[in-house]
Amino acid sequence: MSLLEVKDLKTYFYTDAGCGKAVDGVTFSVDKGKVLGIVGESGCGKSVTSLSIMRLVDLTTGKYEGGSILFDGQDILKLPEKEMRKLRGNKISMIFQEPMTSLNPVFTIGYQIEESLMLHKGLDKKAARARAIELLEMVGIPEAGKRVDEYPHQLSGGMRQRVMIAMALAGDPELLIADEPTTALDVTIQAQILELLKELKEKLGMSIIIITHDLGVIAEMADEVAVMYAGEIVEKATTRELFDAPKHPYTIGLMNSIPDVNEEVDRLRTLEGLVPSLYDMPSGCRFAPRCQFACPECEKERIPLKELEGGRQVRCRRCEQ
Amino acid sequence: MSEVMIDVQNLKKYFPTSNKEKPVKAVDDITFQIFKGETLGVVGESGCGKSTTGRLVLNLIEPTEGTVSFKGQELTHLKRKAMRAMRGEMQIIFQDPYASLDPRKTVFQILAEPYQIHHPEMGRDEIYANVTRLIDCVGLRPEHIYRYPHEFSGGQRQRVGIARAIALNPEFVVCDEPVSALDVSIQAQVINLMQDIKKEFNLTYMFISHDLRIIKHFCDRVMVMYLGNIVEMGTKKAIYEKRRHPYTKALLSAIPNIKSEDHSKRILLTGDIPSPVNPPSGCPFHPRCSYCMDICKKEKPCLRTMADGTQVACHLEMD
Numbered sequence: 195m196s197l198l199e200v201k202d203l204k205t206y207f208y209t210d211a212g213c214g215k216a217v218d219g220v221t222f223s224v225d226k227g228k229v230l231g232i233v234g235e236s237g238c239g240k241s242v243t244s245l246s247i248m249r250l251v252d253l254t255t256g257k258y259e260g261g262s263i264l265f266d267g268q269d270i271l272k273l274p275e276k277e278m279r280k281l282r283g284n285k286i287s288m289i290f291q292e293p294m295t296s297l298n299p300v301f302t303i304g305y306q307i308e309e310s311l312m313l314h315k316g317l318d319k320k321a322a323r324a325r326a327i328e329l330l331e332m333v334g335i336p337e338a339g340k341r342v343d344e345y346p347h348q349l350s351g352g353m354r355q356r357v358m359i360a361m362a363l364a365g366d367p368e369l370l371i372a373d374e375p376t377t378a379l380d381v382t383i384q385a386q387i388l389e390l391l392k393e394l395k396e397k398l399g400m401s402i403i404i405i406t407h408d409l410g411v412i413a414e415m416a417d418e419v420a421v422m423y424a425g426e427i428v429e430k431a432t433t434r435e436l437f438d439a440p441k442h443p444y445t446i447g448l449m450n451s452i453p454d455v456n457e458e459v460d461r462l463r464t465l466e467g468l469v470p471s472l473y474d475m476p477s478g479c480r481f482a483p484r485c486q487f488a489c490p491e492c493e494k495e496r497i498p499l500k501e502l503e504g505g506r507q508v509r510c511r512r513c514e515q
Numbered sequence: 516m517s518e519v520m521i522d523v524q525n526l527k528k529y530f531p532t533s534n535k536e537k538p539v540k541a542v543d544d545i546t547f548q549i550f551k552g553e554t555l556g557v558v559g560e561s562g563c564g565k566s567t568t569g570r571l572v573l574n575l576i577e578p579t580e581g582t583v584s585f586k587g588q589e590l591t592h593l594k595r596k597a598m599r600a601m602r603g604e605m606q607i608i609f610q611d612p613y614a615s616l617d618p619r620k621t622v623f624q625i626l627a628e629p630y631q632i633h634h635p636e637m638g639r640d641e642i643y644a645n646v647t648r649l650i651d652c653v654g655l656r657p658e659h660i661y662r663y664p665h666e667f668s669g670g671q672r673q674r675v676g677i678a679r680a681i682a683l684n685p686e687f688v689v690c691d692e693p694v695s696a697l698d699v700s701i702q703a704q705v706i707n708l709m710q711d712i713k714k715e716f717n718l719t720y721m722f723i724s725h726d727l728r729i730i731k732h733f734c735d736r737v738m739v740m741y742l743g744n745i746v747e748m749g750t751k752k753a754i755y756e757k758r759r760h761p762y763t764k765a766l767l768s769a770i771p772n773i774k775s776e777d778h779s780k781r782i783l784l785t786g787d788i789p790s791p792v793n794p795p796s797g798c799p800f801h802p803r804c805s806y807c808m809d810i811c812k813k814e815k816p817c818l819r820t821m822a823d824g825t826q827v828a829c830h831l832e833m834d
Contacts, residue, residue, distance in 0.1 A: 235698035235699065235700060235701075236669075236698050350787040350788075351561075352787055353787065380560035380561055380725065380788070381560065381725065381727070381766060381769040381770060382560060382765060382766060382769045382784045383560075383787070384769065384771075385769040385771075385781060385783055385784075386783060386784070386785075388771075389783060407698065407699060408771065409699075409771075409773050410770065410771025410772065410773050411771055412773075413771060413772065413773040414771050437773055447700060448699060448700060449773070450703075451699045451700045451702065451703035452699060452703075452728060452773070453706075453728045453729055453731060453732030453733075454728070454773075455727065455728055455731050455755065455767070455770055455772070459732070461707055461710065462703040462706055462707055462732065463703070464700065464703040464704045464707060465700040465703070465704075466704070468668055468670070468701075469698075
């Protein structure tokens with residue numbers, strides 16, 4: 195059963211430069227206990243998608259222009275802010291890329307976890323502290339009883355990310371959104387954090403949306419993958435299917451851009467050109483200007499996401515035949 | 516063996532802290548050479564001293580002890596003026612081109628500056644010709660030269676950074692995480708460009724990166740650093756296939772692999788990298804090493820040379 199269903203989500207930003215269609219008709223769902231990976235490069239709309247689910251898009255410039263986000267059957271986009279606050283950090287929580295900027299430097303980590311427990315779970319100070327220590331132990335912080343009184347700057351990057359995860363777990367979330375959770379970390383620490391997330395998922399039975407630019411992280415974590423490009427999903431498949439046989443030219447290009455440790459090539463095959471500007475999208479296929487297979491047909495109209503055999507989806511004319 | 520371009524002997528760099536007894540040992544006694552025409556990859560995690568090493572090699576910061584020589588000429592005690600003359604031959608490409616390019620100058624001004632400083636005799640026409648040639652070399656268009664850095668995308672800005680580095684026809688270039696700030700598809704474009712430029716200008720690179728996949732693709736020899744020390748150094752093949760040092764093993768197994776589903780061979784290191792203010796006794800890696808023996812806690816292992824020429828700093832028996 196789907197825990198989260200995002201249907202035709204459109205999040206636009208209105209600025210002096212015009213209307214930026216950051217997320218333009220994105221549809222996906224996440225099943226209970228599963229991990230969905232969203233992968234793409236800067237500006238593809240992956241972070242705005244996650245912020246939309248948390249309803250954290252800055253509404254001074256941004257606007258939810260359409261679509262729905264059903265969480266447990268309830269449309270998040272229609273919830274009053276008061277109800278949303280109950281959900282946020284509770285049933286849905288999020289961890290961010292840079293734990294140092296998302297933790298408050300002037301409060302102890304214990305205080306910051308307790309705050310959320312008292313707010314969402316109604317625990318008193320003592321119970322909250324006990325639970326905070328328990329959570330810190332759960333995310334593998336050694337000497338949690340002592341560390342609970344430390345400040346963020348006293349911890350290493352990996353430890354800080356563990357604290358962020360502990361904080362996100364405080365509300366017993368059913369859905370955890372992890373936005374580039376390991377991008378700022380070293381490889382050996384990245385491996386530890388990914389291992390921790392996998393363990394916690396098994397133990398707590400939560401669903402995870404992991405957002406990253408790193409296909410390697412996706413391969414390790416995700417059951418299903420959505421590849422985003424210029425505000426759209428261009429390909430969606432199970433992780434195995436995607437890596438065994440990528441279909442969309444963008445996905446293929448992305449994979450070719452990463453040197454493989456097990457293979458030797460003289461030259462990397464690259465995707466030429468740049469991502470189109472949010473304010474000036476091609477009217478047809480948004481990838482056409484960089485696509486080696488593009489033909490005049492591609493530039494005529496927007497390409498729909500087509501379902502292929504086995505349920506995988508691709509947004510490309512070539513894959514229709 | 517080909518000609519030695521950079522010779523580093525017993526190089527140390529300690530940064531003072533408020534506690535005089537305990538400086539940060541960013542680089543702690545390393546010795547290595549870089550040969551003409553090769554690309555030496557320097558890999559390691561944050562705080563291992565790889566960037567400090569890059570800056571020391573270019574004499575951008577002064578070493579606490581030890582020497583760096585460039586083509587037989589010792590740089591360490593060179594006078595300011597003499598050093599400046601050498602700068603044209605040794606250059607650097609920085610990680611973040613946005614921070615390293617002056618936002619108030621146009622690309623033309625940025626690229627003309629090296630000529631104005633090192634070749635004051637050059638006229639404007641000649642400088643203009645050189646700048647347009649550079650711009651073409653790095654795959655930018657002539658109209659780009661009157662733009663400011665903020666008008667470019669990250670990848671294009673890094674192209675400007677590369678053009679600046681090669682302006683004076685250097686022989687040696689330190690590349691400090693040159694593609695880490697870029698998107699993957701742009702990374703590949705810049706890596707290919709750097710390869711082309713290496714060929715065209717006969718460059719020698721010292722390539723600093725934390726990305727083991729890019730190091731493998733780009734470098735001839737690899738030097739693995741941990742906490743200010745070299746733990747293993749050898750040809751790319753020897754490092755990636757033999758993986759002798761336990762840290763190299765763990766580091767390489769931590770690369771997320773997109774091709775295979777088998778992650779069972781992963782070696783998960785426990786704990787964090789220790790602080791370089793308070794490095795562990797003996798082998799710096801011993802608190803995280805699963806092969807740790809008694810001797811490792813007491814005695815720091817020296818680099819030993821293996822039969823295939825690879826150097827490894829480890830007390831374990833190995834061929």
